[in-house]
Amino acid sequence: MLVNRKLILAHFWLAFAVFGIALTLGAWQMFIRSPIGTWLSNPELYYRSLTAHGTVMGYVFPTLVAMGFGYAISESALEQRLIGVRWAWTGFWLIVIGSVMAVIPIALGRASVLYTFYPPLIGNLFYYLGVVLVVVGSWIWVALMSINLRVWRKAHPGAAVPLAMFANVAGSYLWAWTAVGAALELLLQIIPVAAGLKNTIDAGLARVFFSWTLHAIVYFWLMPTYIAYYTIVPRAIGGRVYSDTMARISFILFLVVAMPIGMHHTFADPQVGAGFKFIHSAFTALVALPTLLTVFTICASVEIAARLRGGRGLFGWIGALPWDNPMMLALAFSFIMLGFGGAGGLINMSYQLDASIHNTQWITGHFHLIFGGAIVIMYFAIAYDLWPHLTGRELIDIRLIRTQLWLWFIGMIVTTFPWHWVGILGMPRRMAYFDFGDPAIAPQALSVTFSAIGGFVLLASGIMFIVILARGMRAPQIDAGAYRFALAVHQPTTVPVALNTHALWVALMIALTITNYGYPILNLATTAGTSVPAVYVGAQ
Amino acid sequence: MSTRDLFTFSNRHFTIGVGITAAILVVTAIAGFVVLPFAQPWVRFANVWDAICSAAGVAQRAANVTTPDQPKRLSEVVLTSRTLSRPSQEAIGRGATLAQRCAICHGPTGISRADSPNLAGQYAAVIYKELHDFRSGARANAVMSPFAVNLTDEEIADLSNYYAYLPRLPAYHPTPQLPKPNIVIYGAPMRGIAPCGSCHGSLDNKTGSPWLEGQSEAYMKAQLQAFASSERRNDISQQMRNIARAMTSQEIEAAAAYYASQPPDIVKAVD
Structure with missing residues (x-):
């Protein structure tokens, strides 16, 4: 029951439009610092572009996808009209205004601080206020998801919350809490300096606040992808979810262990105690658990589909899968990229192994493979699956869709594998320029060239994606029917209250945040003499 | 079971969930704050509490650290936003x-x-x-x-x-403009040299760095050599000394000749 289609379409279109712009900037960045591009002679332009790319891809694009998909889930899984449509539009417009407000100072070269803010670098105040508006807009969505579920519960006392909605609300709570870290950093540290009320900043404390957000935000980006794994893919390929309980456990595990792990981003930071780094490292290892549970459950669900289609044997069933179905293709690509990216992630979270790749291009390769690869390819799949239900028109060009997914997969592998490699060779990240004529780094030139070519393959795939969706707006009309989610092998009739509500797991998430972040934040906030002069971007 | 019964130990999920989480936290805390600090043979702790404080990141006074002698005075200039604002x-x-x-x-x-x-x-x-x-x-x-x-x-x-x-006038003996040498626009990344132009104009300007267009070639060369030999040392945190030491004599000459040949009116207006 998708009633507010315009609202959902607006979120998706805005998300994909800004994605297109940021993708173009990304390809240009790959080109300009590779041996095939001619150096611009102005590093500032590179950092300007990098800030825009990161801000859009990190804050605006995935948030809009999660919001649009969230509204769609709320209406179709709960079979209930969205409550608070006006508020939803308010949230949408806040994001539009915030994005414009943030992008103008970036374009003027007044906020080239990268999306991770990097204090003591301080950019124009309006950049930060724009980011705050985007976050506030998304918090409206968090509240709406919670309210819609509450209303549904009242109408269906004791009933099992549909898996898609259970996961969606878990994702929204995760976002609400993880964004608090960056919000504290902005409100307490950066904005007073950017507004001219202070001219020193505690960069170490600011970095700790940001690490609170920086890792869990990835799991917020991941949520729509995991929801698609569990609730769209099995239905789309004619299978069933192997275990509804396993799915719920995965989502609550994300809620509990995604938060108290961010300090593995500060392994090289002297202001954080080694004991806390170890605890965060151990909890990061635990995040592998929900992912491994998911990989197992989804492989089992896919096997069910294959055996229903006549697949036989220990591995023979794999051939019986519907490989021409874009959803199957997207899932397979996503899993391959998740596998490689996850393996790289285990290296990043290990204190000693991290030392060899910290702040190198390995890291850039890693998060592009996970986010740009495993996660975003499922965003495409979600859009393809939802589009006929949103537009009432058919997506005819299945072949083009398959080509687009293939190109994205190939492009991402060609981009990120050489990136990892040059990282191992020691190439630093966040550099606008490399002198490949120098014998010390000349051997890396070939890898970087491949990587840049991969960037253009991604750009081509991104353009195809937008073209497919745009053509879908003008295709012949069809009746797509009601939007449905995958059924489990054993559909839940009653679910234990702990797996049907979020309270216990949200409480654990907050408790672990306090144990793992409380003392380091308190310690840094009360230690005198830790502030440094701010460095103003673009100041003379 | 209602939500009210969720947070009780009679609820299996509550007990298991909280129990496992707390157990992991306690085990990792013992490992991180006690076992691992003592596993470092090169660090000595007075007692367990000392090790815990160290692992928690409590700021500690470093023992037996002597400040290196400063034979010559360092720059003590403080510039605030009000120091030179709006002169009458x-x-x-x-x-x-x-x-x-x-x-x-x-x-x-x-x-x-x-x-x-x-x-x-x-x-x-x-x-x-x-x-x-x-x-x-x-x-x-x-x-x-x-x-x-x-x-x-x-x-x-x-x-x-x-x-x-005062208005920026051309140099007394203007010379034909030279093209930008690599050291000015690229620096030398592998030797840790930022491009001259990223602070001194041509690309960007940083507070406290002079613009150099049309300055005397002999003067700029002499100053770079003075920085390289540490004869001149009023650069904060050795910014210029570190650069000048890593520059080759050809690079020093190229940079000085390039800036001397530029007309000062191309300096980006900042006021």
């Missing part, structure tokens, strides 16, 4: 009177005929800092130091504002 016409006029005594080397219009720096239109912060450094002894020069030693804070500010106010 009187202040610039006072600066003009004071500048009479500078004219013999720096020229009556702020353009030198004697391989001294051209000061016309130089950033106020730059002149302010150098005069302070000459006065305090952080920078020494047989000719300049005696001029600076008796200046008051106000006189230094007035002089800075006066020279910043």
